[in-house]
Amino acid sequence: MAERQSPTPGEITIMVAGGVMLIFSFLHFAGDRNAWQSGLFPIATLLPLYGLIMALEIALTKFGSVKLPESVLGFTWNQIHLALGAMAALMALGWLITDYGDKQIGMWFEILGGIALAVGAVLLQRERNTGAIG
Amino acid sequence: MDKLKLSTANLIIIVGGVVMLIASFLAFNKFSRASFDVAGVHVGGTVSYSAWSSHYFLIATIPALLGIVMAAQVAIDGFASGVKLPERVLGLTWNQIHLVLAFQATIMMLAFLIQDTSPLDKGLGLFLMLLAAIALLVGAILRIQEKPSGTI
Numbered sequence: 001m002a003e004r005q006s007p008t009p010g011e012i013t014i015m016v017a018g019g020v021m022l023i024f025s026f027l028h029f030a031g032d033r034n035a036w037q038s039g040l041f042p043i044a045t046l047l048p049l050y051g052l053i054m055a056l057e058i059a060l061t062k063f064g065s066v067k068l069p070e071s072v073l074g075f076t077w078n079q080i081h082l083a084l085g086a087m088a089a090l091m092a093l094g095w096l097i098t099d100y101g102d103k104q105i106g107m108w109f110e111i112l113g114g115i116a117l118a119v120g121a122v123l124l125q126r127e128r129n130t131g132a133i134g
Numbered sequence: 135m136d137k138l139k140l141s142t143a144n145l146i147i148i149v150g151g152v153v154m155l156i157a158s159f160l161a162f163n164k165f166s167r168a169s170f171d172v173a174g175v176h177v178g179g180t181v182s183y184s185a186w187s188s189h190y191f192l193i194a195t196i197p198a199l200l201g202i203v204m205a206a207q208v209a210i211d212g213f214a215s216g217v218k219l220p221e222r223v224l225g226l227t228w229n230q231i232h233l234v235l236a237f238q239a240t241i242m243m244l245a246f247l248i249q250d251t252s253p254l255d256k257g258l259g260l261f262l263m264l265l266a267a268i269a270l271l272v273g274a275i276l277r278i279q280e281k282p283s284g285t286i
Binding site (some may be wrong): 038040041042043045046060073074075078079082083086087090091094095097098099100105125130131132133 | 188189191192194195196224225226233234241242244250251278
């Protein structure tokens with residue numbers, strides 16, 4: 001039986017960020033509403049969804065022995081992680097700056113998670129020597 | 135002179151980016167109350183908020199900024215012969231970057247369209263920004279079909 005490789009720091013960062021973002025998306029985001037409730041859905045739900053996609057891809061291929069297509073619309077999975085991570089960080093910055101009333105714990109963890117996804121995606125490029133960064 | 139000739143895809147992206155920028159200053163959400171005069175004083179009417187208003191900046195401004203970046207890249211590439219942009223950024227070709235930015239702008243505008251904003255109504259700016267985002271996505275896809283670089 002082939003030995004399963006342990007996850008790299010980049011992969012761990014993305015999986016933890018994705019999991020944390022999903023859990024905290026059900027806690028108060030702004031006022032007394034979470035990211036899935038009327039008034040915030042689906043604009044505030046995009047961040048945890050991006051995290052979920054990134055975390056699932058790594059979890060499925062690393063631990064689930066699932067074989068996903070090598071590229072989607074001409075993007076490799078490494079490129080998809082980079083693009084989703086960058087857009088997640090942009091939305092995190094957007095929510096950080098936007099004066100949307102009371103920022104609650106759910107929003108703070110979505111912001112931190114979005115930044116963590118971008119960091120994880122950058123680490124992933126380095127670990128897998130994609131040549132995209134450094 | 136050939137430099138001044140834009141492809142259909144690039145033209146759509148430039149127009150989409152300009153419409154997106156203009157629309158971002160129009161009413162994103164608005165609040166209408168019955169309007170009437172009381173003792174010569176006008177009461178009520180419509181209050182509107184653009185994508186740059188404090189309650190919406192930066193989250194609703196992101197699609198406009200993405201459109202500006204796309205249009206600016208096309209304009210620089212097409213008209214500024216002295217400026218040479220790198221062929222790839224973070225390992226992505228410009229075709230791929232256009233697709234990512236346009237997809238993000240469209241998905242965000244669709245999210246704003248679906249979002250329940252009551253008691254506020256959705257304004258013309260929001261609808262125009264959505265149309266511009268879709269145009270940007272169409273432009274990005276056409277660009278790839280015109281100059282394929284392994285995407286789609």
